[in-house]
Amino acid sequence: MKTLTLSIAANRTRSSDVRELLKYAQLPGMISLAGGLPDPALFDVAGIDAATAEVFANEARSALQYGQTDGQVSLREAVTGLMKQRGANVAPENVLITSGSQQALDLVARSILNEGDFVAVERPSYLAALQIFHLLGAETVSIPVDGDGAVVDALLSLPADKPKPKLLYLVSNFANPSGATLTLARREKLVRWAVENEVFVLEDDPYGALRYRGSPEVPLVALAEKVPGALEWVGYLSSFSKIMAPGLRIGWAVLPAVLHDACVRIKQALDLHTSTFNQAIAARYLASGRLESHLDTVCKVYGERAEALASALTEAFGDKLRFNRPDGGMFLWGRFEDGTNARELLYIAREKGMIFVPGDVFYPDTPDTSAIRFSFVTVDNAGLLEGVKRLKAAYDEMKQS
Amino acid sequence: MKTLTLSIAANRTRSSDVRELLKYAQLPGMISLAGGLPDPALFDVAGIDAATAEVFANEARSALQYGQTDGQVSLREAVTGLMKQRGANVAPENVLITSGSQQALDLVARSILNEGDFVAVERPSYLAALQIFHLLGAETVSIPVDGDGAVVDALLSLPADKPKPKLLYLVSNFANPSGATLTLARREKLVRWAVENEVFVLEDDPYGALRYRGSPEVPLVALAEKVPGALEWVGYLSSFSKIMAPGLRIGWAVLPAVLHDACVRIKQALDLHTSTFNQAIAARYLASGRLESHLDTVCKVYGERAEALASALTEAFGDKLRFNRPDGGMFLWGRFEDGTNARELLYIAREKGMIFVPGDVFYPDTPDTSAIRFSFVTVDNAGLLEGVKRLKAAYDEMKQS
CATH class of the missing domain: 3.90.1150.10 (Aspartate Aminotransferase, domain 1)
Incomplete structure (x- = not known):
């Protein structure tokens, strides 16, 4: 049969x-x-329980109803506050709430990559990102990683026999698996490279808030504010999974308008929107001031x-x-x-x-x-x-x- | 620029x-x-609040942690109970929990369709399903709908100049938008057609539990139990959105093993899993007996x-x-x-x-x-x-x- x-x-x-x-x-x-x-x-748990109780007390029916594909306004505004702490001035319209940052990565990849396109990744790289690129039929070209993060200079000598990548993906802080953090000098160089070469650079930052020592590096989207045209070529992903709780499946993407809109259109077809209930909980947890x-x-x-x-x-x-x-x-x-x-x-x-x-x-x-x-x-x-x-x-x- | x-x-x-x-x-x-x-x-709201309180009291830390891609065991087992009420004997291993049934539809479509493949749909059809097929680059061929649901006999005279569909998608009960319910005779005919023609038939049933009058029709997966080989060719989607709350974004799919496994592998790359927290709430709400x-x-x-x-x-x-x-x-x-x-x-x-x-x-x-x-x-x-x-x-x- x-x-x-x-x-x-x-x-x-x-x-x-x-x-x-x-x-x-x-x-x-x-x-x-x-x-x-x-x-x-x-x-x-006590803090998340309290935030949940607030949702039930104040906005139960709207939090249990369908919501906007791009995310609840309260959470997108709260995320701009988090981004400000991380050094970037972001408008709520550029924030997309996703079902974990994993989904944001899939949406960005689907919005940019066609089958056979090339993506530049770190060597070693986050495994589930490789899975997404593979699923879409994209090819990878890799650059090495050392103790200062991705070796950005290696982008200058990508193999000449392969097409230029359309996307560069990297984990910028305490990377999975390398543990390395990209230095400021490399970040600045990378932003300039993105604009000059018209390659979209996607920075994934689930771990940056888990710093035990030293000072944080600013996201590429913050550096891009000072480089003409650069905001069109850099994006940023992060998540509540490592700072709050993975079970809520709440992540976010900061993206230029064209890409944001494409991701919203695709997300609408894929799952309509991320849980309004969990978004409301996350927004209230952030508002509670307990995160720090x-x-x-x-x-x-x-x-x-x-x-x-x-x-x-x-x-x-x-x-x-x-x-x-x-x-x-x-x-x-x-x-x-x-x-x-x-x-x-x-x-x-x-x-x-x-x-x-x-x-x-x-x-x-x-x-x-x-x-x-x-x-x-x-x-x-x-x-x-x-x-x-x-x-x-x-x-x-x-x-x- | x-x-x-x-x-x-x-x-x-x-x-x-x-x-x-x-x-x-x-x-x-x-x-x-x-x-x-x-x-x-x-x-x-009171019932969902109570279920949430139970989650915090009994399983807060596991409900806030990462979970399995195919869904939490407690919810998959509860869903088999719901399916039993609807007339189908389903094993928990064949249940996949998704972020709304919309995501289940995307996963099934991605698991079966290549660009250019044909899907048979109802005329008129659920709009967001058409969006998914369009996003994947699939083509549609349509069969009419009358007061008895999709006109299954129209499948016998599909246009000869187009390739055979790989998938047939329909909303079986109180369809969106037609409001029609597929009769038992047509359901039986459809199951036999699926096996004989080796076309996967996906039944989407978000509304069946909202019946004001008359008796429910059984799902295709129930009828397939009696037709040799048919369980390989029919699937079933449903959701908690219309019976509990859409904001939780919990749906499910009942699928044969090969397709279930493919959907799980793809879902793993797309968003790892659906919110464990919301799954735990849904499972406890079902256990509370308040749904009826x-x-x-x-x-x-x-x-x-x-x-x-x-x-x-x-x-x-x-x-x-x-x-x-x-x-x-x-x-x-x-x-x-x-x-x-x-x-x-x-x-x-x-x-x-x-x-x-x-x-x-x-x-x-x-x-x-x-x-x-x-x-x-x-x-x-x-x-x-x-x-x-x-x-x-x-x-x-x-x-x-």
């Missing part, structure tokens, strides 16, 4: 390796440094965990594992200098009761098989130490065999 | 006429029989409004406006037998303080310019009567000029 023939797009997709790996995280006793899940114990102290708490705890993991790794592996100590975010990105294959190590570590993500999954092209990503935010200090102990046992076993 | 070049898909999209029209609904004093918005005065009495209330009020509108229209227009009295749902679909152009009438009616949707927007091909759609659920009886009065004044003015 014949069965349904799927579309080309559906046949192109496969489930993310990381999502598959996370199934192991559910096993009893497993220490997972794999997933990028915020620690739910730190959620400001909540972030202080989260950053303090995450910062301590980053230190605990970094110290334990140094103690266990010394020079054999090279990494930068994180100044923020959720990830520590390392590389075995002795050529250890991280995926093989994972299979042994899994048996010993700990998992991580082998770095190879994050490469749009030739992977670095010795790269490794640890998340240090879901597990407490004791768990991190035990996780590293198990990792070291797996490593030792691998080297003996 | 050069500006960003949008994708082919983005350039194909345009904002929905209905959405544009709804801007007029905001004007003071305007009586809108245009939008398909449930009456927010009937929302079971809530639906009784809603159906009683909507049924009275349908009667009020139908009677007022008959009184005002007599034989000149032909329509069937609704047995459920939210829409009354009519046709001016005297050749009145509904869009021209709209422009005059708008000036007189009432709006409706001209039927022409719902046609995938040659429109019926005398068709007209009224929603009777957002406005109370007095408003409906005043709306018809204004409509009649507009009609009289049009006929005099």
Whole structure:
């Protein structure tokens, strides 16, 4: 009997390796440094509960009704306030509320890319972004990342045998997976490059607010205010998932008018709009003023965990594992200098009761098989130490065999 | 200065006429029989508030965390209970929770259709479905609708010069816009046609639970249980938007495994998953047992409004406006037998303080310019009567000029 023939797009997709790996995280006793899940114990449940109660008390019926595709006015205005804190002057008309910033990325990609078009990405890059580009049938060209973020100068020597990218996508602060933050000098250079080369640069910033040390860098959209024409060529994505709660699925995009309008038209067809109820909760939570102290708490705890993991790794592996100590975010990105294959190590570590993500999954092209990503935010200090102990046992076993 | 070049898909999209029209609904004093918005005065706010409080009391941290792409187990199991009431035996593994059923439709369409593929739709058809197919670059072929729903026999004489459709999409109960319900005989015929012709038939059922009179028809997925091989060729979509609250953006799809898995892989890239928080609220609301009495209330009020509108229209227009009295749902679909152009009438009616949707927007091909759609659920009886009065004044003015 014949069965349904799927579309080309559906046949192109496969489930993310990381999502598959996370199934192991559910096993009893497993220490997972794999997933990028915020620690739910730190959620400001009381604050979100209070914001929800306010919604029910003041605007229940409108919050439960259909809403505008571009997002509720109250939340878009609140987001302009957040953007102001991050250094950018943004009008509410340029803010689009989405179902997590993942959806914003899909909308921007669908608004710009045709099948076969090229996208410039970081090497390594955020895995789910690669999935989106792949789903659309776009090709990637990659630029390397170092401790200062994406190597912007590499854009000057993109392969001459490939078409110019239509879009450049990067995670600017405490990147997933590299942990790196793009320096100011590179940001300025990137904005000028975008205008001169007429390539849209999309900055994804889910983690910037999770800074434990040092001063924040301004978003590209802020730098673009001073470069003639540049606001047409840069966009910005962020999310409430890491600063408030991922379960609400609220993200946002700051985009120039032409692109904003295209994304709104597409979103209207895709899901009409993002939950008005959750938007109302997020707006009231921001208005409550609790975000700042909540972030202080989260950053303090995450910062301590980053230190605990970094110290334990140094103690266990010394020079054999090279990494930068994180100044923020959720990830520590390392590389075995002795050529250890991280995926093989994972299979042994899994048996010993700990998992991580082998770095190879994050490469749009030739992977670095010795790269490794640890998340240090879901597990407490004791768990991190035990996780590293198990990792070291797996490593030792691998080297003996 | 050069500006960003949008994708082919983005350039194909345009904002929905209905959405544009709804801007007029905001004007003071305007009586809108245009939008398909449930009456927010009937929302079971107390029940949803109680379900939300239960979520905060019992599962706040998991409901605010990331979740599974296919949906929370508690809600998928609750949906199987709803499906059982509707006559179908469904396994939770075949249920996919989506951000409104609109997203489910997009996922199914993306999983099956390539650019240039054909989709069979009703004439008239749900507008936002046409938008999705258009966005994907698919072509439509249409079959007529009469008082018994889609004319299934028309599938036997599809144009020979066009490729066979890969998908057939229809709204089975109290359809938007036609108000018609597909009869059992046609449902049975349609299921057999799907298997024999190897065309996937997607039944969209947002309104079936809003029945004021008569007995419900069973979903195609229920009939397919008795036809060998048929479960591979039929799917079912529904939503909490019309029975609970649209602002939560929770819908679901019942799909065969191959298609379910493809939709999950695509959804993972698009938005990771639908709000876990809202899913938890919906699951607890269903568990509370309040849905049945809530639906009784809603159906009683909507049924009275349908009667009020139908009677007022008959009184005002007599034989000149032909329509069937609704047995459920939210829409009354009519046709001016005297050749009145509904869009021209709209422009005059708008000036007189009432709006409706001209039927022409719902046609995938040659429109019926005398068709007209009224929603009777957002406005109370007095408003409906005043709306018809204004409509009649507009009609009289049009006929005099």
